[in-house]
Every structure is written in C-alpha cells, then in structure tokens.
Amino acid sequence: MEISPKEVEYLAQLCRLELTPEELKLFAPQIKEILSYVEILKSAPTHNTPPTTHVLSLANVYREDQIRPSLDTEKALANAPAREGPFFKVPKVIDAS
Amino acid sequence: MSRQTADSAVVIGLEVHLQLNTATKIFCGCPTRFGAPPNSQVCPVCLGFPGVLPVLNRQVLRYGIRVALGLNCSIQPKIVFHRKNYFYPDLPKAFQISQYDLPLGSSGFVDLENKKVRINRVHMEEDAGKLIHKEGEPASLVDYNRCGIPLLEIVSEPDLCSPEEAYAYLKTLKGILQYLEVSDCDMEKGSLRCDANVSLRPQPDVLGAKVEIKNLNSFKAVARSLSYEIRRQGEILEEGGRVVQETRLWDDVKGVTQGMRSKEFAHDYRYFPEPDLVPFSVSTEEVEAVRAALPELPAQRARRFMAAYGLPPADARQLTAEKATADYFEQCVKALPAPVENKRGKVFANWIVSDISREINERGLENIQALGFPPSSLIELIGLVESGAISGKMAKEVFIESLASKKSPAAVVAAKGMSQVTDRQAIREAALAVIQEQPKAAEDFRNGKAQALMFMVGQLMKKTKGAASPAISQEILKELLGGENS
C-alpha cells in the first residue's frame, strides 16, 4: 500500500490533527511500513468467515426509561476551557455564506 | 419546455427527523423536557465525557418498532448501531451513534390520496446539542440539553414529484405519527424536522444532481423552498448549465436557498459498528405484539367514520388526517344521545371540515385544540340551531363572536340579543304589516305565483332585522294570505 505525505495530510485533516512538516515526513514511511506489515492478512482464509464485532455473544442489553439525576450545570461546565453563563463557548460556527 | 414536462422531471425525497417523547434520553437517564435551563439536563454520558458508555433506552426500540410498523416497514431481526464520525461542537463525542446498514425498519410506504410513497428506512439515532450564534460576536454558545434525545430518521424514496405532493406527504406522515403517540410532532419545538432532496432530470432517463435543502422550519417552508429550488435548477438547465450537487440552506424571510460555504472540508463519516453497544434482536413475536397493539391509524379511522356516520370519503379523510381533529369529532358525537343518526354526524363533520378548519388555517394554528372552541361549544352551538333558537346563518356569526370573545355560544346569543324570534304573535304582526305594504305581491301569491311568497318572507326578515325564524314566517304568511298555494 502506497501512502504519500499528501495522503497523510488528507487523513490528518479528516481527523482534525495539525501535523508539523517533520511529522508529515516521518509518518508517511512509518505508516507505509505498518500497512505493508498488515498485508499478510490478505492471505488469511476468510471466505465464509463472519466478522467478530463483539467477542462475547451478548445481545439485548437495555435500560428502562427511568430518569436518573443529571449533573449540576456548574459541575458540567467546571472543566470547560471557555464558557459564558450556563453555556460552553466556541469560536463562531458559520453555516451559510 | 412546457410546464407539464418540467413537473414530471422533478424528483423529491424527504428525510424526517422525529424526536421521541420518552421520559429519558436514548443512552442515559437524563430527562428530555423541552425548554429546561441550558445544560441542566446533561450527565457525563450525554456530554460524552471521557470514559462513559451508552446503554440503550428500551422504550426507544419499542417506539421505533411502532413507528416502523405504522409506516408499513419490515423490521430488521438483528439491529446494530454504528458510529458516524464527524467533528462539530454540538456533537460532544465527535461521533453520532446512529444506524447504517441494518436499520430498524425498511421498505415501507405511506398512502397519499392518489399515490403510494415508499419509505426507504426508519432508523434510531441520538440528537445533537443546540448551537446559539451570537449576532456580531465571534463566538457560538453550546447547550447540550438536546444532546442524546432519541430520534427516528424516516427517509422516503424519491417518489414525490411536486412541492404540493411533498406537502401532502408530510401532512399525512405527521398525521400517522401523531396517532402513534410517540412524539409531540411539533415543528416549532423541533420535535419534527425535515430536510428535502430535490433534483431535476435533464432528460427523462438521466438523473440530475441532487441538492439537499436544510433549515426548513415548517411544512410550508418545505413546499416554498422546493418551488424555489425547482425554478432555480430549471433555469440553470434551460441555460445549458449544470446543477451542482450540494447542500443549500433555506432563508424563509428572503424566500431563497443559499449554498453553504464552499470552504467545507471533505466528508467521510467512517461508519463502523459501535463496539460499546451489543446487537439487538427483535423476534417475530415481539413484532406481532407491537403490531397488535398499534392504535387505529388515519386510514382505518376514516373508513370507520364513513361506515358509522355516512360521511363522504373526502370529509372522512379530512376529518381524520390529524388525530386532534378526529378526536374532536368523536368527542362531539359521543356526547350526543345514542344512536347518532347519519344526519347529525354529518352536521358536526360539516362544521369541522368547513368553518372550524377555515378558522384554524386562517389563524395559522397548530391544531384544533389551539382554536379555543372545545367540543362542548360546538355541541352547544348546534343545539341552538336544532332547537330553532338561532338560524344556521346566525350560528356562523355566533361562532366567530364566540372565538373572538371566548364566551360560549349560548352566552354570545344572550349577550347580543341575537335570539331568533319564534314568538308567533310578533311574527303575525310583522306579517300583517308586510301584506299591507306589499299589496301587489300579496295579490300575485293569491293568484298562484309561488315566488311572491319568498319575496314577502324576505320583506318580513328585513322588518325583523333577520331575527324572525324563516320557517315560522313562511307558515304564518301562507296562513294569512290563504291563497291557492296554501
């Protein structure tokens, strides 16, 4: 699997990670190496093999529709890097031009 | 291109998001009450704090199955949740727990008056928080109370061909959802939301570029935005241009759609099965139990009304489209002594589908309950007509006055002295005066001219300022004139 610094840059943007130029240069060959190692999975005999998304065969785990105490607003906001009154605050989100 | 062909080339699909009225959120025990103080109905789970895990609210699955069955969907036997990954400040985990390739319900339909609209899928997911944009300030504020409220996404196939059809579909869908009693279905509170997809086929067998319209706050806005978008795309195509596949926002004030900022970054939701939730299986028995417990839906209720009260199909349909209206009608007829004859049922139905509906529409009200004219008032009003206390024409005035003054019909009649004159002696005196004043007409009647009587009844009404009972007036005039027509 070829993976170029440009592709790494695209992925970094997708997962909202700013990489330094050095990291970009370092990561591309490292990820390429890891992915070429992953290539051996191609030889695994997986025809008719179902995927394992959960290792235990649990199913139907619910809770009943009963109210439980919420957090106090002050406690919910106590870790906020920025707030205004009872709100979390972020740089302006603009939808339309 | 003629108007006709332009219309047939329109392809519309609608995505409806429905908030379920469960007591708690989909994956935690926080309450779902609307209008609570900001960030007061939140906990580590719905805030997506590090380390938390979701646990499904069982009621959401029950309600989901009910809606899917109400929309004639088949139910997925094994239900799986997926993560939809994207960054936005209203989404605290930076992924939404939703469903992907194994939605709760699929392949359903909704019957419109003359069309079957197919439902592609019904799936469960969690709602996001609310962003408040501050005018003139470089900041947005976030309230997470809404975050984690259970949603059903109802996606139609692109079977709709006009804004009117889209409107009718939404009306019908909302009606069904109200009957299922799983949501407020209140667009103003955001418990029912809609996005529209529209494209024009440049040629009959060529698909056009799909435009998604967001920010639609009412059914009317859906229809208006679609009309606008069809015109806009039509113009582009006519000029030989190409429609860009994009998401556009509806501006209800300006009446236009606008493209989102093109600086948008590439989207790739990277769906994968939610490892923190196990699969859910729904047995045939469970499905059948929910199906058996389904309430009567609009179409069934219309059929019942037709059979029980002899209503014409169009009236029955109109009466049952909204649950509140049909309940209102039923409350009226149930209050009458049984058995309710067809004729009386029809009188009530007529009032509801004509005068009452007109007032609801003109006032732009949510439903019949918002009008402030309870079934007891309609019963009282019709009782006044049936007893002869007021005329049918007066009843309409009393109705309007009752709405304006918030007094009961009987109170309006009493206050305004609008009571119909049924005193035979008073009418006899007025009739004698008319005969004296209109000798020609009296003569004509005696000579067999039937129309002359109607003229004289009219004169009598004028004299009594419309208060005289027309039936009694006619009877007394005939008696006094004693002509051949009597």
Place this chain on the structure above:
Amino acid sequence: MTVFELQQMYRQGKTGPSEVVRELVKKVEVWEPAIHSLAWFDPEWLTRQAAALEKGTGPKGPLWGVPVVVKDNICVEGVPVTCASRILKGFRPPYNATVIERLQSAGALLAGMANMDEFAFGSSCEHSCYGPTRNPWDLSRVPGGSSGGSAASVAASIAPLALGSDTGGSIRQPASFCGVVGLKPTYGRVSRYGLIAFASSLDQIGPLARTVEDAALLSQVIFGFDQRDSTSGDLPVPDYLQQIKTGVKGLKVGLPKECFGKGLDAGVKTELEKAFEQCRALGIELREISLPRTDYAIPTYYVLATAEASSNLARFDGVQYGYRFPNASNLMELYAKTRGEGFGPEVKRRIILGTFVLSSGYYDAYYGHALKVRTLIKEDFDRAFEQVDCILTPTAPTPAFRLGEKLQDPLTMYLSDIFTISINLAGLPALSVPCGFTPEGLPVGLQWIGRPFQEEVLFRGAYAYQQAAGWHTKRPPEPKGASS
C-alpha cells in the same frame, strides 16, 4: 508487604490506615525520584481518606485500608485524570468509574494516579507527557507499558495493589518486565464504565499485585456485572480465594509451538523451560498444541485498535474539557491546533492509521477484513480449549528493554506484544506471573491463558506455581540516594 500481610497487621492492631499512609509517603520519597511511576500524588488526599476510614464505624470492606494505585486513565471524581496526555491537562472527571466506586466501598485507599503511555498507546511507558517511568529492577530500562507506572509502583512496594488496563498486553507485559502479577480479565468481566477508552472492543481493567492471591482478592472486588456497561457479562463471580488452593493435579495445559520459536530471548526461554519442569512436578499435564493464526494477531490488532481509537479519541477537541489551543480564529483551527499540540507523536500516528483503515474505499480491505481475521484467531483458541484447560506462553519475547531502544521504530515496539495481543482479540483472560530472572537480573513472566470467565483456573494454576517457585518473595533493592 502483600495485602495479606498488611491485613494481618491490621487485625493484630499493629498498624492503622494513617500509619500505612505515612509509610507509603516514605516509599514514594525513596522510589519516585528514581522510577517516576506516579502521574499524580497528593499525600493530603491520602491522609484524608485514611482519617475517614478510621472514623468509619460500619463493617470493614475486603480491602479496608489497602492502598491501590490507579492508572491515569480511570476516572476518579475530582482528581486530575489525564491519560498522561497534554490534551487532558487539568481535567478532573465529574464522576467515578465503576471500579473506583467498588474500591471505595471495599474500603481501599486510592494511592495516586499511575504514569502510563499516552492514552495507553505503547509498550514502554516512554510516551507520557510526564516523562518516562523506569524499571525498579534496572533504572536504565523501561517498565513496559502501557500500565508501566502501575507495575513499577507495585514492584517498588509503593502500594501492594494497582489497577491497570490492558488492550493488547498493557497489564501483562509490564507485570512481566517488573516481576509482578498482572491479570487481564475476560472481556466483559470488569466494567469499563469510567475507563477512558482506547479500543472499546479490546480494553479491560485488571489488577496488578505482588502475589497471585492479592490479584485474586482485588479481582473479587472489581469483577462483576455493571448495568452502565452494555458489554459487561452478567455472570456470577466465584469465591476465588476459596478455590485458589485447591491444587492443580491433572490440570491439562497446552504449550503452543508457535510461541517458542524464533525471536524468543534465550534468557527468557531458559526460565520458561525451568518453569515448565516445575509445573510438571506439580502434577500439571503439559502438551504441545498449535495456534496456527498467531502471525495474524499483531496486524489484526493494529487495524482494529487504531480504528476504534481514532473514533474514541475524536472527543478530545478542546470544546468541553482539557487543553484548548488559545486564540483560535475559527473552529477548524481550534480543532486541528488543539489536537495537533495536545497529542504526542505516537497518538497522532495511531489516529492517522485508524482514520485510514476506516476511510471510504479502504474499510472493506482493512477494518472489515480484520474483523473476519479476528474470528479466525478466536477459533484457534476455541479449538485449543477443546483439548486443554489452559495455555502457557511467555508473556513477552524479551525482558525489559532499554529506554529509547525502540522509540524510533514503532513496528518493532508493536512486536513486543506478540504473545499478549491475540488474547485481547479472543476476549480471553490471561495472567502473567513471575517465573525467574535472566542472567542480567531482569524478571521474566509466564502467561496463563484461560477459557472465557474461568479466571479461577488461572489463579489456581499460577498460585500453585508461585508457591513452588517462590519468585514473588524477590524485591528490587531500593535505589541509592534520592537523586539517582
């Protein structure tokens, strides 16, 4: 001192929680400058807990007055919990993890937060925003990871017990490197509620202890169903301490031939062979078995674990808690710079890899395919457990390596988890118990792997071996001078 020794002193009235706390603080003063096993430590917090215990009048819980070090990725209300990452700087959770609630109601003293590889991504405890932890047996070497701080603090006797988390070997490998006992329970045995997720389908919290019986005691407290974790198994928890001494005669144990080939350190191999002899002498029946899909384990793990991690770590975006890049002019900048500056290089590398394997066009070839290979790996174990009651392997192919030795080569670092990773993929319980020292004096670990929810078999086998071998009595010498 082990938990059982400490509890005996409590019973005899020879010590009390406040005195135990004073001793603990002294140990921290002696060891911490050398090993740096704790990310956060507050003597006053401990003193307050001890005072509360002493004032208490109710029945004493099974861990009354026992100090437990907590890995820095398990939420304790009001205490800084950071996953050894700059991005969680200053974060104090508004709630307790389920395991913390259980420890508190058992009367445990929460001793402090243990250093770790950032977000548990690593096998050396070098990827920490607080700097590396060092191995108490050899300060030039790593303690293993990611629960390196937990293992080192137990090895240095700062506390008799610690909680770690294990996604691909993060409890067992450091236990092996530090000469302590470490258990990764069956997936679903311990509630993950409050464990800051790395890879949700693989993560488990587990105990680290000086002895098998201490590990069993801590397991007894933290195991069991939790309705806040949908993946938690609703099965009864047996009385492990009652079963632990019932012997191992006739126990059928498999030795997978794939685990004793190339890449295994000679010193490790020698100690393992001695251990197998001792097992035979105890009446354990050893036989060769095969786990043919062993080679697939690491690549499968790196696809699945990084994919889940890329999603689990997306929430660290500077909006609600933790580090936020100051002066961001727009949202994109806020996200990209907060995350770019907040995460260390190993975390970034794995997030990028995980984003790639889930991205459109690659999902089926990577993530989807790896889910199927996971099934094959699990089937290997299912077949093996038709023949044997448990499986023995080395915990790690080498003893503790030197600091910096593998830092520049992620893939070699990943390979040090070769014997532990497949157990997480199969969801099985596995326990590492000390089984000797290499000629350089570095501890070696023996891994016991069991059937799902049969931790008691591991405790029984490892206890019998421990009693016969006696390695648990060996302790590293205290560092010379606090400034070393």
